Amino acid sequence: MILLLALLQELGTRAVPRDSAWLKRHEAFVAEAKAGDADLVLLGDSITDAWRGQKALWAERFAPLNAANYGMSGDCTQHLLWRLRDGALGGRKPKAVMLLIGTNNLGWGKQSVDSTAAGVEALVDDLEFQAFTSGRLELWRYGTPTPAGTLRLHLQGDANRSFVLFLSLGGGHLDTKLGLFELDFATLTTVAIADTGASGRFTLSGALPNDPALVGLEVDLQALVFDPGGAYLSNAVDFEVE
Numbered sequence: 001m002i003l004l005l006a007l008l009q010e011l012g013t014r015a016v017p018r019d020s021a022w023l024k025r026h027e028a029f030v031a032e033a034k035a036g037d038a039d040l041v042l043l044g045d046s047i048t049d050a051w052r053g054q055k056a057l058w059a060e061r062f063a064p065l066n067a068a069n070y071g072m073s074g075d076c077t078q079h080l081l082w083r084l085r086d087g088a089l090g091g092r093k094p095k096a097v098m099l100l101i102g103t104n105n106l107g108w109g110k111q112s113v114d115s116t117a118a119g120v121e122a123l124v125d126d127l128e129f130q131a132f133t134s135g136r137l138e139l140w141r142y143g144t145p146t147p148a149g150t151l152r153l154h155l156q157g158d159a160n161r162s163f164v165l166f167l168s169l170g171g172g173h174l175d176t177k178l179g180l181f182e183l184d185f186a187t188l189t190t191v192a193i194a195d196t197g198a199s200g201r202f203t204l205s206g207a208l209p210n211d212p213a214l215v216g217l218e219v220d221l222q223a224l225v226f227d228p229g230g231a232y233l234s235n236a237v238d239f240e241v242e
Helices: 018-037 046-053 054-064 076-083 115-129
Strands: 040-044 067-069 096-100 140-143 151-154 160-170 171-174 179-183 189-195 203-209 218-226 230-241
Touching: 040 046, 040 054, 040 076, 040 151, 046 054, 046 067, 046 096, 046 230, 054 067, 076 218, 096 115, 115 203, 140 218, 140 230, 151 160, 151 230, 160 179, 160 203, 171 230, 179 218, 179 230, 189 203
Parallel strands: 040 067, 040 096
Antiparallel strands: 140 151, 151 203, 160 189, 160 218, 171 179, 218 230
16 A cells, blocks of 8 residues: 555656746746736746737737736646746736646657646646635545556645644544544554645645556545644545546
């Protein structure tokens, strides 16, 4: 079971920067985002970036929506992930985001369809979390894992909270002073001991082993969170490998 969560990350989900010119442009976008309060944010690669050349159309269709364009030519999913995690939204919470990305993963990036799709999914996950109001930590799981597929787990909420993440093969039900414990003691194992850092988010992402024997396996996860006001149990999430 440790192998289930000793995850091998898809290239499209590895947040990495590009060159110094790209970084300088990113920093200008971050400053613009912090100073503004856009209701609609456009994120993507050259297809999105090119809207800057359509000034009349932008003024007619996008400006009335209080839109901001942070598309950057040449970006793959992993580059946009890095930008998001380095403050691309400026700490703002737009009402909507238009995301168009992945062409370069499949083109010059020479990535697989699975890697590209995993990168897009990770971006959607991050965008959802950046609009999430901080509070008690909650555990989230995205997607339905398959053998050799991608599993993403997030713990999101208050910043700088230490926790222990547990896994079991099946659920349970035990009322405790810390909350409802929903894992099976007989198969309980520790997955991670970590903290949410300044971002208030911990992410575990990668590929499951390509083992058909995993099909039908039920996995449950829950965290014990250490808060200044006292420890508590997070919500539990479960999934079945398909």
